Amino acid sequence: MTLKKFHGILPAFYACYDDQGNISEARTKDLCNYLFDKGVQGVYVGGSSGECIYQNLEERKAVLSYVADQLKGKMTLIAHVGAPSTRDSIELAKHAATLGYDALSAIPPIYFKLPESAVYKYWTDIMEATPLDFIIYNIPQTTGYTLTPAMFQKLLANKKVIGVKNSSMPTMDIERFKKVGGDNVIVFNGPDEQFVSGRIMGADAGIGGTYAVMPELFLQANEFVKSGKFDVARQIQSDINEIIIALCSLQGSMYAAIKEVLNRRGVNVGSVRAPLEGITSEDIAPIEDIMKLIDQAIERYCE
Numbered sequence: 001m002t003l004k005k006f007h008g009i010l011p012a013f014y015a016c017y018d019d020q021g022n023i024s025e026a027r028t029k030d031l032c033n034y035l036f037d038k039g040v041q042g043v044y045v046g047g048s049s050g051e052c053i054y055q056n057l058e059e060r061k062a063v064l065s066y067v068a069d070q071l072k073g074k075m076t077l078i079a080h081v082g083a084p085s086t087r088d089s090i091e092l093a094k095h096a097a098t099l100g101y102d103a104l105s106a107i108p109p110i111y112f113k114l115p116e117s118a119v120y121k122y123w124t125d126i127m128e129a130t131p132l133d134f135i136i137y138n139i140p141q142t143t144g145y146t147l148t149p150a151m152f153q154k155l156l157a158n159k160k161v162i163g164v165k166n167s168s169m170p171t172m173d174i175e176r177f178k179k180v181g182g183d184n185v186i187v188f189n190g191p192d193e194q195f196v197s198g199r200i201m202g203a204d205a206g207i208g209g210t211y212a213v214m215p216e217l218f219l220q221a222n223e224f225v226k227s228g229k230f231d232v233a234r235q236i237q238s239d240i241n242e243i244i245i246a247l248c249s250l251q252g253s254m255y256a257a258i259k260e261v262l263n264r265r266g267v268n269v270g271s272v273r274a275p276l277e278g279i280t281s282e283d284i285a286p287i288e289d290i291m292k293l294i295d296q297a298i299e300r301y302c303e
C-alpha cells in the first residue's frame with residue numbers, strides 16, 4: 001500500500017457559511033478552488049477547523065459532498081467523521097465512502113469520560129462500517145483522551161489503521177508514534193506552531209487549521225525540511241508563529257480572524273457559528289497587520 005498520497009500539506013478545511021450562517025455550497029466550492037490553485041496535497045474535511053461540533057449530521061454530509069464534487073481526483077481527501085455517537089459517526093463514514101474519500105479519521109468520543117475499552121470500540125466500529133483506511137486523531141487538549149503508544153500499537157493490528165493525526169503538543173509523541181508504526185504508518189503533525197519540529201521528529205506530513213490562510217508558507221516550510229535547510233525552516237516557522245499568535249489574540253475567535261483574512265485574500269467563506277465569536281470593529285486594524293505579516297513572509301521566503 002502506498003502512503004505517498006497522504007504526504008505534504010493538508011489544510012484542515014473551514015466551515016463555509018452564507019450571510020445567514022447556513023452552509024454555503026458555492027462558498028465551499030470557492031474554498032476548494034482556492035486550495036487547489038495554491039497546490040496543497042489534500043484536505044481534511046469536517047474536523048475542528050470545519051466547526052464539526054456545531055453542525056448537524058445533514059450539514060456535515062452536505063459539506064463532505066460539496067468538497068468531493070469539487071476536488072475528487074484532484075487531491076487527497078480525508079473525512080473527519082467524529083461525532084457524539086457511534087451511530088452518527090458510522091452514518092458519516094458510509095456517506096464519505098460513497099463519495100470516494102481516501103480515508104476516514106475521528107477524534108475519540110467526547111463529553112463523557114469513557115474507559116479506554118469504549119474508545120477502542122468506538123474507533124473499531126467506525127472502521128468496520130466501510131472499506132476505507134482510517135487515521136486515528138489524538139487531540140487530548142480538547143477531548144481529554146490521550147492516545148498512548150501502546151494503544152496505537154493495539155489499533156495498528158487492524159490493517160485499516162494507516163496512521164495518526166497527532167495534535168498533542170509534545171513533538172516526542174510524534175517520535176513515539178513513528179517508532180511504533182515505522183515506515184508503513186503515516187504520522188501527521190497537528191500543531192501548526194511546531195510544524196517544522198514535528199517534521200524533524202518524524203511526522204511525514206501536516207494537517208493544520210492555519211494552513212489555508214497562508215498555504216504558501218507551509219508548502220515552503222515543508223520544502224525547506226525536505227531539502228535539509230533547517231536554519232531557514234526555523235526562520236519561516238518563527239514568522240508563521242508571529243502570524244498565528246496574532247490570529248489568536250483578537251476579540252473574535254481564531255477561525256473568525258482566519259476567515260476575515262481569507263476574505264481579504266479573495267475567498268469569502270462567511271463568518272463563524274456561535275458560540276464562536278465573530279470579529280469586532282476593533283479587530284479590523286490588527287487584521288490589516290496580519291495581512292502585512294503574511295505578504296511580507298511570502299515575499300521573503302517564496303518569491
Ligand SMILES: CC(=O)N[C@@H]([C@@H](O)[C@H](O)[C@H](O)CO)[C@@H](O)CC(=O)C(=O)O
Pocket residue numbers: 012013044046047048049050139142166167189190191192193207208209210244
Ligand atoms: C486544536 C486545534 O484546532 N488544532 C489544529 C491546529 O492546526 C491549530 O489550529 C493550530 O495549531 C493553531 O493553533 C489542528 O491540529 C486540528 C484541526 O485543524 C482540525 O481538526 O480541523
